[in-house]
Amino acid sequence: MTTMTVNDAISAALAEEMRLDPTVMIFGEGVATKRHDLLEEFGAARVRNTPLAEGIIAGTAAGAAATGLRPVVDLLFAPFLCYAMDEIVNSAGKLRYISGGQFSFPMVVLAMTGAGWGVGAQHNHNVESWFVHSPGLKIVMPSTPADFKGLMKSAIRDDNPVLVFADIALGYSTGEVPEEADAIPLGKAAVRREGRDVTLVSYAKTVGTCMAAAETLAAAGIDAEVIDLRSLKPLDETAILRSVARTGRLVVVHEASRLCGVGAEVAALVAEKAFASLRAPVLRLTGPDAPAPASFPLEQAFVPQADAVVEAVRSLMDERAIA
Amino acid sequence: MTVLPLDPVQALERMMLIRAYEETLIDLHGRGRAAGTCTSVGQEAPAVGVVSALTADDLILTNHRSAGHLLARGADPGRMLAEVMGKRDGYCGGKSGSLHISAKEFGVVLTSTIVGGELALATGVGLSRRMLDKSGIVACFFGDGAATEGRFQESLNLAAVWKLPILYVCENNQWQAFVHRKETMLADGIVGQAAALGVETAVVDGNDPLAVFDAASAAIDAIRRTGKPFLLEAMTYRLRGHFEPDDQGYVDKAELARWRDRDPILGLRARLEREGRLTAEAEAAMEARVRAAMEAATAFADASPYPGVEVLTTDVYA
Known part of the structure; x- marks a missing residue:
């Protein structure tokens, strides 16, 4: 067992999955700047900063997911997903069905939300149920570092778009995480x-x-x-x-x-x-x-x-x- | 990966097939046998010109006015009609209808009917070409209407910054649903915006398939050579309404007449006749082949069963 924060658990899951699968990559505004360890280990092709335009970040992830990659995108704060609704809901969520199953969208969207930092309504809005209501998407919102790590690993391995919402107040909370943490299955309370x-x-x-x-x-x-x-x-x-x-x-x-x-x-x-x-x-x-x-x-x-x-x-x- | 020069006679026949397909759909709709559609009538030249310049490794993203792109790529008009009619043998099993037909086997991927949706997805397809060391490029078809969406700028900007192998093809058909382009943008075209983002551009007569083929071939060469995106703007015209049925009561009659005179199929046919490359017999044979192809397509779509309701909730999740 190791004690780590939720933020570190997310990073650990990313690093482990990127080691296991060369098609896993991460991009988003400030990703390469903030996740320097990932940049060091996996290089600038797989860990990328982007313009802060959420729509094109999510759309790029959906297009990449449907054609052979497993992208993880960090859209920072959940209300910013409003700018990416078309790409997440209409494209990633629906194009598998619309196409009669020709495509799959193995992608992960990360975003923070929740009270705790006083960031106000345009950075803190618990919008998770919008996406529960949208077909084709899976949504996880864990509460412990071990679950963040295990569910993040499952989210990356899943062949569907998975939204991982991280409660802002939990980012620096600590907990025990098994050394060889395995993936925790989605859909299990x-x-x-x-x-x-x-x-x-x-x-x-x-x-x-x-x-x-x-x-x-x-x-x-x-x-x-x-x-x-x-x-x-x-x-x-x-x-x-x-x-x-x-x-x-x-x-x-x-x-x-x-x-x-x-x-x-x-x-x-x-x-x-x-x-x-x-x-x-x-x-x-x-x-x-x-x-x-x-x-x-x-x-x-x-x-x-x-x-x-x-x-x-x-x-x-x-x-x-x-x- | 060599692309053969475009045979103008074959190009003409392909354009005739596209036109006949759309007219078949209009007819089926008029008789209550197919849902209304957004046709590509008048826009056959960019479809045939650009798609003929692609190799089998290249991928295509298109939109709601996609029949030309699919047929130019070799898709089966029978399976396309079946899709529009909601039948089981459609490319998407009837779940798409006319608006978002994808055919992965032909490299026509991720068709989005959200105007601009394909622009947001194209960068990801370009990124996967890069990351997976694929040789193909990505051709993304959109209209002048999509270029008024913010995603146009976002997509071109990211493709330029990340050096993604994308051929952006704007079919500037002068109409954005029920609104004329002149009401929504001051410039006559969109290449100025692309140039400002550092994307190389060219403008071509979008009613001349041979000119489009040459321009697309040059653009694709540039993409393969530099690895950077390119925007080709094909100036053309939507000869029918936004969505069948549409009486086009809002269309300026003189403008429509001018563009009807420039019909891409009539134009190429006249040119080939003038140059002595198309005999009356060859023309008749071509017409007969197209008619037979559409009769067979209609019969196939008619015979295809509707999907069983047991597929209502299949393919939601992988």
Whole structure:
């Protein structure tokens, strides 16, 4: 085991995959400048700076992916993906289907998002559900360095376009990463904490929030299970349903806003497939329908906090059982 | 990798096939048997001229007005018609329709109907040629409308900076959907923008397939020699509307008449007759072959079954 940050875990995954496969390359604005180790080891052809034009960066990745390369592109901040929507959604996501399966798009799009640095709404916007709604794409949003490394490796090896969203606040967080970390399969959730009374489903930084809430709840005799989705598409429906079948209560927690967010999908899934298990209404704790503010207290107020999760769970425990 | 000189008689027949294909589609649409399409009527010369200058290793990216490029490359009009009619034997199994037909077996890759979409993808295809040490170049067809998209500048700039082997072919057909080029840009063409980005350019009469072939051959030589991108602007005209059906009520009658007089097929035919290179018998034989090819194509597309609904969700993911 080695202790490393999320940022270093991403770099380690890139380096390992570039060593294994000469078609893997990375480009984006500042990539060769910031990832100097990769530039040193793999050279200027495979590690490239680009103009900061996100559309052409993503389009170049899609064109390259369809014709023999495995590009990784760093588009920096998630809201910048607005400039690359056509290339990601209309080209990388659809041209396999449109062409009757003639092409595949083994490419990875990296972007940061989330509260923590006070960068404001045009650098911080949790847009992951837009892409969950777009066919042909896979989306991961891990919470630990080990998962970042393992899922990044899988994303690079996958023959589909994979978007890897990195929560800004987690970039310098540390964790244990196995030396010989293998790829972690896309579409598999992790049970971070087992529990009997309530299921907390989350991803990215709010997994930590749920873990903190679970500790507080445990002190009050409430046993919370925490599920870290890790992949938003494919979604690990089995892990969610299995847990809710046991606990009968569900709170979904994420920083992205509530309307048509991942939480809505998880809630609907449980309503459709595990209704009989439910002993209380499903709750969602999310960011508001507002742009993310820069001011620290406002930014923190945007993100669901552990005490709110605790309150939500307590309200569910007080609910009279539905059945 | 040697490209033979363009045989003008063969070029004429290929242009006639493209025209006949589009007219067949218009007819099928008129009889309710095919969806409306964006035709390439009037733009046959850049398709035949440029594609004839390519080798088998070269790749083509095209757009919604793609029939000429595909047929010039040797695609089967029967499979193309089947695609437009949503049939199983279409190049894309019926999932594309007319607007984004790709045929990987002919090197026609990643057709995008988003105007400018092909420009954003072409750089990646050029990059893979470089990184994988492939000998082929990339020909990217787009229109003057796409050149008003920001992606035009982004694509040419990156191709210039990274020295990507891309032949950008602007078919300046004077129309951007329902808007005349003169309403959306002050310059008469787009080469000035490309030159400002450091991309070598040439302008050619886009209704003369032989001139296009020569210009494209010179451009491709330059790309193979320098490794740098090149932009060829072919000045032509969209003789039909944006999307069938279209009464072209918004088109200036005098301008349309002028360009009809310059119809690329009539022009080449008259020239070959004048030069004594095309006899009436040869012409009749050519017409008969084209007619037979389209009859066979229509019969093939008609006979092809619709895809089963079980393929509705196949090929979403690799």
